[in-house]
Amino acid sequence: MIELEIQLLAVVVAVACALPGVFLVLRRTALLSDAISHTVLLGIVLVFFVVGDLSSPLLIFGAAAMGVLTVALVQAIEGTGLVREDAAIGLVFPALFSVAVILISLYAGDVHLDTDAVLLGELALAPFRRFVVAGRDLGPRGVWVMGGILLLNLLFLVAFYKELKLSTFDPGLAAALGLSPVLLHYAYMAVVSITAVGAFDSVGSILVVAFMIAPPAAAYLLSDRLPLVLLLSAVIGAHGAVAGYWLARWLDASIAGSMAAMVGMDFLLAFLFAPRRGLLAQARRRARQKTEFAVSMLAIHLLNHQGMPEEETECHVGHLPEHLLWSPERVEQIVREAEDEDVLVVAGNGTLQLTAEGRARAARAMAL
Amino acid sequence: MDLLNDLLFDYTLRTVALGTALLGLASGALGAFAVLRRQSLLGDAVSHAALPGIVLAFMLTGSKELLVLVGGAFTAGWLGSVLVSQITARSRVPGDSALGIVLAVFFGVGLVFLTFVQGRPDAAQAGLDRFLFGQAATLVERDVVVIAALGGAALATLAAFWKEFKLLTFDPEFGASLGFPIHRLDLLLTSILVLAIVTGLQAVGVVLMAALVVAPAAAARQWTDSLGVMVFLSAGFGALAGVSGALASGGTEGLPTGPTIVLAATAIVMISLAFAPRRGLVWSAWRRRRQRGRIRLDTVLADLYALYGQHGSLQYGHPVPVLDAMSDGPGGAAEALEKLAEEGWARQLPDANWVITSEGLVRAEKVLARLGREQDE
Numbered sequence: 001m002i003e004l005e006i007q008l009l010a011v012v013v014a015v016a017c018a019l020p021g022v023f024l025v026l027r028r029t030a031l032l033s034d035a036i037s038h039t040v041l042l043g044i045v046l047v048f049f050v051v052g053d054l055s056s057p058l059l060i061f062g063a064a065a066m067g068v069l070t071v072a073l074v075q076a077i078e079g080t081g082l083v084r085e086d087a088a089i090g091l092v093f094p095a096l097f098s099v100a101v102i103l104i105s106l107y108a109g110d111v112h113l114d115t116d117a118v119l120l121g122e123l124a125l126a127p128f129r130r131f132v133v134a135g136r137d138l139g140p141r142g143v144w145v146m147g148g149i150l151l152l153n154l155l156f157l158v159a160f161y162k163e164l165k166l167s168t169f170d171p172g173l174a175a176a177l178g179l180s181p182v183l184l185h186y187a188y189m190a191v192v193s194i195t196a197v198g199a200f201d202s203v204g205s206i207l208v209v210a211f212m213i214a215p216p217a218a219a220y221l222l223s224d225r226l227p228l229v230l231l232l233s234a235v236i237g238a239h240g241a242v243a244g245y246w247l248a249r250w251l252d253a254s255i256a257g258s259m260a261a262m263v264g265m266d267f268l269l270a271f272l273f274a275p276r277r278g279l280l281a282q283a284r285r286r287a288r289q290k291t292e293f294a295v296s297m298l299a300i301h302l303l304n305h306q307g308m309p310e311e312e313t314e315c316h317v318g319h320l321p322e323h324l325l326w327s328p329e330r331v332e333q334i335v336r337e338a339e340d341e342d343v344l345v346v347a348g349n350g351t352l353q354l355t356a357e358g359r360a361r362a363a364r365a366m367a368l
Numbered sequence: 369m370d371l372l373n374d375l376l377f378d379y380t381l382r383t384v385a386l387g388t389a390l391l392g393l394a395s396g397a398l399g400a401f402a403v404l405r406r407q408s409l410l411g412d413a414v415s416h417a418a419l420p421g422i423v424l425a426f427m428l429t430g431s432k433e434l435l436v437l438v439g440g441a442f443t444a445g446w447l448g449s450v451l452v453s454q455i456t457a458r459s460r461v462p463g464d465s466a467l468g469i470v471l472a473v474f475f476g477v478g479l480v481f482l483t484f485v486q487g488r489p490d491a492a493q494a495g496l497d498r499f500l501f502g503q504a505a506t507l508v509e510r511d512v513v514v515i516a517a518l519g520g521a522a523l524a525t526l527a528a529f530w531k532e533f534k535l536l537t538f539d540p541e542f543g544a545s546l547g548f549p550i551h552r553l554d555l556l557l558t559s560i561l562v563l564a565i566v567t568g569l570q571a572v573g574v575v576l577m578a579a580l581v582v583a584p585a586a587a588a589r590q591w592t593d594s595l596g597v598m599v600f601l602s603a604g605f606g607a608l609a610g611v612s613g614a615l616a617s618g619g620t621e622g623l624p625t626g627p628t629i630v631l632a633a634t635a636i637v638m639i640s641l642a643f644a645p646r647r648g649l650v651w652s653a654w655r656r657r658r659q660r661g662r663i664r665l666d667t668v669l670a671d672l673y674a675l676y677g678q679h680g681s682l683q684y685g686h687p688v689p690v691l692d693a694m695s696d697g698p699g700g701a702a703e704a705l706e707k708l709a710e711e712g713w714a715r716q717l718p719d720a721n722w723v724i725t726s727e728g729l730v731r732a733e734k735v736l737a738r739l740g741r742e743q744d745e
């Protein structure tokens with residue numbers, strides 16, 4: 001039962017992170033998630049000092065407000081033109097995070113608000129924090145909280161799908177049509193902040209970044225269609241969560257860490273083997289293009305010498321290594337490929353003769 | 369003078385301050401290049417990515433010696449930075465996403481190693497505090513020697529390849545066309561940056577190392593346009609932040625060193641952004657204000673000139689409301705007229721109306737000629 005509950009929570013967290021992550025990746029604001037996941041701590045600390053209760057739902061609002069403030073600060077600093085965006089991020093979040101850490105160590109030493117717990121999270125403990133209403137146990141609190149956040153993310157996505165899509169791919173047009181990309185951006189950042197604060201209870205603020213970025217980036221290598229990218233990143237996130245859980249069980253190691261390792265593995269697999277965009281597919285495409293090019297070269301060569309006095313030597317298989325500067329093996333491979341493609345036929349005496357198809361191909365290649 | 373006394377005579381504090389100063393110096397100098405090459409957040413990624421290397425180094429050697437751990441950290445951090453550039457170059461995943469993935473996934477793998485070694489799955493108990501936040505207070509003399517040696521090696525490399533790195537930073541295509549091995553230089557520069565970063569982990573920790581790379585450099589950039597000056601300033605700011613952070617946290621119970629150093633560095637950045645000559649916010653606000661004032665003056669003068677053109681007399685005055693109506697601007701025309709009078713370009717007649725003077729005519733013609741030229745362009 002506990003096993004199942006942990007996996008359920010892990011999947012909910014992973015999917016809740018992966019969905020907003022898609023737009024972080026597409027808008028090239030991935031590292032804002034890193035910044036936000038750190039600075040929400042300051043929001044939590046400040047609200048905690050006011051309300052004095054770590055389980056208050058107000059903490060989430062404090063965190064969301066701080067996330068939005070972080071983004072606003074980054075943009076304000078960038079807007080001065082004195083510092084670029086990447087540097088602005090690198091200035092803002094360590095500073096805000098430092099303030100939070102100092103506040104905690106000076107004034108909240110006796111409260112259960114460990115900074116390393118915030119940074120690392122602890123999924124294994126989640127089932128022990130129950131959600132009890134009127135004496136009835138309704139399951140782990142984390143599942144309800146993250147489930148709510150997942151629902152919020154889904155609602156936001158459905159409600160603003162068109163706007164998000166347009167402002168991501170064509171911000172100029174979005175603005176011209178009267179949408180407010182800025183307002184949407186901040187609303188979206190508030191959603192990211194809420195997700196980050198909900199998730200770091202389970203996986204910690206550093207690994208939140210893995211769940212927000214790695215599944216969408218992997219999905220982005222697998223598909224060009226936004227709905228499919230969204231779906232795929234949710235699936236990859238969920239897969240990483242479950243696989244990570246079992247890896248952690250097997251190694252008796254950190255669950256959150258294993259989940260991050262598994263989504264990382266998923267990304268690596270996509271990076272290497274994605275159809276069309278993976279490294280392997282790229283290498284194959286290059287090899288095929290090389291062969292195609294060689295076949296065309298051969299066809300042009302034959303066309304040039306066909307019906308000429310030197311045809312006997314120039315168009316003979318045995319002479320090609322010399323004329324085209326190819327190795328004999330390469331000649332053999334290319335001739336076979338050309339034969340397969342009906343570009344030429346090999347006569348009994350080893351002379352190559354272009355087919356009609358071959359002549360057309362040579363003409364096409366030369367016309368380019 | 370308590371602090372100075374401590375710094376001079378308290379051995380522990382002196383060691384710590386020296387260590388953090390050296391770290392700040394090295395990461396400041398190399399951070400200048402990171403910031404200029406838009407790799408500010410590489411520090412963040414590399415420091416997180418170092419975790420699995422540190423744990424593996426410990427697993428393999430059983431030693432907690434700084435040099436051993438730095439060796440592991442360097443290997444993992446370097447691998448992470450190479451992976452970031454490979455992912456960016458060979459797929460359509462944007463650079464910032466690649467950084468984020470490497471940062472978090474490497475860290476997760478490190479966490480798995482760590483909890484695996486300790487045979488306990490609860491990460492929070494695994495004694496990661498030191499790695500996450502650094503503990504400058506535990507620096508001993510031997511650590512300082514290691515820091516000095518590694519930082520020195522990084523800075524010596526920087527000095528030896530100064531010209532090449534400069535070219536790499538500002539015009540890599542030109543460098544390549546001159547026959548410089550740009551890719552290898554890129555790798556070398558990244559490597560010494562990684563070295564400086566992983567050396568600093570001990571003192572400020574993973575989370576805040578990003579600041580020590582970015583902040584001194586971002587501050588130094590505001591004061592100068594010269595790379596050499598910027599690198600020196602950045603190193604100086606880094607050292608200053610290191611020393612003042614170490615001293616402040618050493619003198620206050622429960623004040624963690626890493627975050628204090630970061631806040632010191634942040635303060636330097638804020639001062640620089642505000643007050644640096646020419647680029648600073650205060651400076652440019654003042655300049656804008658002055659420019660606006662001058663344009664306003666020119667406008668009112670041109671209006672007076674136009675009125676003179678209609679009436680042809682240096683004795684025929686015009687009331688302020690007329691001038692107000694002719695052009696809009698801060699403080700109305702009255703303020704500008706007072707200033708014009710001070711310059712001797714306009715004067716107030718006894719009936720309180722205003723008229724241009726003969727010096728004003730000369731000046732107005734000059735202004736209009738200049739505006740005309742600018743319009744032609």
